[in-house]
Amino acid sequence: MKETPMSNCERRFLLRAIEEKKRLDGRQTYDYRNIKISFGTDYGCCIVELGKTRVLGQVSCELVSPKLNRATEGILFFNLELSQMAAPAFEPGRQSDLLVKLNRLLERCLRNSKCIDTESLCVVAGEKVWQIRVDLHLLNHDGNIIDAASIAAIVALCHFRRPDVSVQGDEVTLYTLEERDPVPLSIHHMPICVSFAFFQQGTYLLVDPSEREERVMDGLLVIAMNKHREICTIQSSGGIMLLKDQVLRCSKIAGVKVVEITELIQKALENDQKVRKEGGKFGFAESMANQRITAFKMEKAPIDTSDVEEKAEEIISEAEPPSEVVSKPVLWTPGTAQIGEGIENSWGHLEDSEKEDEDEGGSDEAVILDGVKMDPGVEVSNIGSQDAPIVLSDSEEEEMIILEPDKNPKKIRTQTVSAAQVRAASKKPVKRRRKKRAAN
C-alpha cells in the first residue's frame, strides 16, 4: 500500500513546532525515547523497543568451512528485514531503497568496527569455523529504525551463547547444550548508532526522530560510537550541507547518549543473567506486560478452598440433629388457628424497636427456627440444644428469649414499652432454665 501523503498543514505544524523547540511527544531536543530490552528463553533472542519502534533480534550459529582468503576467521552475517506488519508502506517488493541503506549501515557499524573477535570463532583453521548469523526483524515502525536495530543486534550478540567446542589433536568434539554450558561470544566493544535529524537546511536538529519527524526532515546524520568514544561509522544522508562544528557537536552528544544506552544494556543483560541463574522465570512471556484494558473488570481475588470440605464436615458433625418438636396449632376460633408465634412486629416506635432489635436479633431467629415451645418441659432440652449449633449466632451467651405460651400470645407489639416489661419479666424464667441446665 502506498503511504498516505502528509497534508501541508501537518507538515507546517511539525516544522513550526520544531522551530519553537517543541516535539509532538513532549521530549526535549536531545532526548531519547524509552528503551526497553526484553529477552527470550533462548540465548541470543531479544526484543528492543525504542518508544513504539520494535525490533526483534535473533542470533544463531553454524559450523561451516571458512572463506578461502580468511581461513582463520569466523563468518559474520547480518540481515535486517522490514516486516510487513511494521508499516503499511512495507510490501514485499517495495522497500528496497530503505532496506539496502539500513543493511549497509548495520554492516558497517558491526562488521567494520570489529566488535566481535572473529579469530575466536575459528575451530579448525581452514576447515571449520563458526558462522554467526544475526537476523533482525522490524516489528513496528515508529521512526529511527537504525538505532533500534543496532541496539538489538549488539544485545542479541552479547546475550548469545554458542556451543562449546574442544580440539584434541585431530579430534574435534562439539558438546551439546546438555553436556557443557554454552560459551558466550567474545565481544570487544558495543557500537551503537545514534541518529540526528536535521530540519530547515541544518538549522535545527533532533535526536531520535519519530516517524512523523522523519517525514518532514531534510537530512539524517547517523554516528555509530561505543562507550570508549570511538566512532565506528558515520553517515550523512539527505543532501544537506553540514558544518564542521555541527558534526563535532553531534559526535559529543552521541558520546553521552551511547554511554547511557550501554549502561542500560549492561543492566538488562545482568538482570537476565541473574534470573536465569536463580532459576526464576525468564523469557518473553514474563517480560512483556499484558497490555489489557481492565476497566469495568473486577480482579479475581484468589480464595483458598482447600479446607472448605473439612470445615463443612466439622460443622455438620458437631451440630446436634434438628429438634423434631413440631409446634402444635392453637385453635382460637373455628376456622382460625395459630402455629408458632411469628416474628416480632417491628412497626411502631422506631427508636425503641431499634434498641430492642439488638436484643432480639438472635432470639428472633431462634424463635423462627424452632417455633414456640408449648411444652415447658421440652423447652429445657431445646435450650440446651440451641446452644450447641453455632450456625445462626456467634455468641453463645446471647439471650434467647422464649415467649411463654401461657402469656398472652396475641400480644400486640405496638405497645413496645409493655413488651419490654414483658421481656424483662420473661428473662427470669429463661435464667431459671439455664441454671437448671447447668445442674444437669
Place this chain on the structure above:
Amino acid sequence: MALEMRLPVARKPLSESLGRESKKHLVVPGDTITTDTGFMRGHGTYMGEEKLIASVAGSVERVNKLICVKALKTRYNGEVGDIVVGRITEVQQKRWKVETNSRLDSVLLLSSMNLPGGELRRRSAEDELAMRGFLQEGDLISAEVQAVFSDGAVSLHTRSLKYGKLGQGVLVQVSPSLVKRQKTHFHDLPCGASVILGNNGFIWVYPTPEHKEDDAGGFIANLEPVSLADREVISRLRNCIVSLATQRMMLYDTSILYCYEASLPHQIKDILKPEIMEEIVMETRQRLLEQEG
C-alpha cells in the same frame, strides 16, 4: 487546564439505537445470496455453481430483478461525472498524480487543466516546466471525473471555473459509501460556510467567499486570515460531519444542515463525545424522517 477522562465502554450496536424492523441482509465475500437463477447480477456479486455469490462484504440490495451488494467499507470507485476532492502526490511529465482514496492514484492531465489566461491554448513546453507553479505535491484540488481507465484508474479534469486548487478550509475523510449522489455537490450552507462533498469521501469545508472570482480560475490561493466566527462555524460543521459519519448516516446538504442546527446548544468540542453524538444524530434522523413523510 481542565482534563476529562473516559473509561472504555463497549460500543452499542447501531441497530439497537435505530430500532430497525427489517434487518439488513448482510453478507461477506463467499456467501450465497440466492440460488434462484432468475435474478440479474449487479455490482458486488458473481455467478458460481448455479448460485449467486457475494464478492464484497456489505448489504444486499434488490431492485426488481437486479441484485447487487453494496459494500460497507470500500475504496472509491470512479464514475464519470463524479466530483472528487484529491491531494496531489506526484508531479510527472505531462500530468499530476492525485490521491483520491481509490485503489489506484487518479490522473490529472495537463491538457485537462484550466490554464489562467484563456481556455483553448495548446499546452507548450513552458507550460510543462511551469507545472509545479500551478499544483505542487500536497495541494488539494477539486475536480470532476472525465474517464475511467480499464484498470479502474480515474482521469480527472478541472475544466470549469468552479474546480481548481482549494484554499483555506478543513478536510474531512469519510467512507465513500456515505456520500449521497446528488445533482450538485457544491453547497453554500446558510450557517455561514460552504462545503464540497466529494464522491470519494473527501469533504471540504471552507469559508464562503464573499465575491466570486471569475478570472483566477481557482489557482490563486486566498490566504487572507479567516475570522473567528467563520472558523467556529467551520469547526462545528466538521465535528457534525464526523459524528454523522460515525453513526453511518448518509451525508448531503440537508442532513449536514440539520445536524448543525441540532448541535447548536452544545459546545463545539462536546459534539465529539459519544453520548452527545448519538443525541444529535438521533435528532437529525427524526427531522429528516419528518421532512420526508
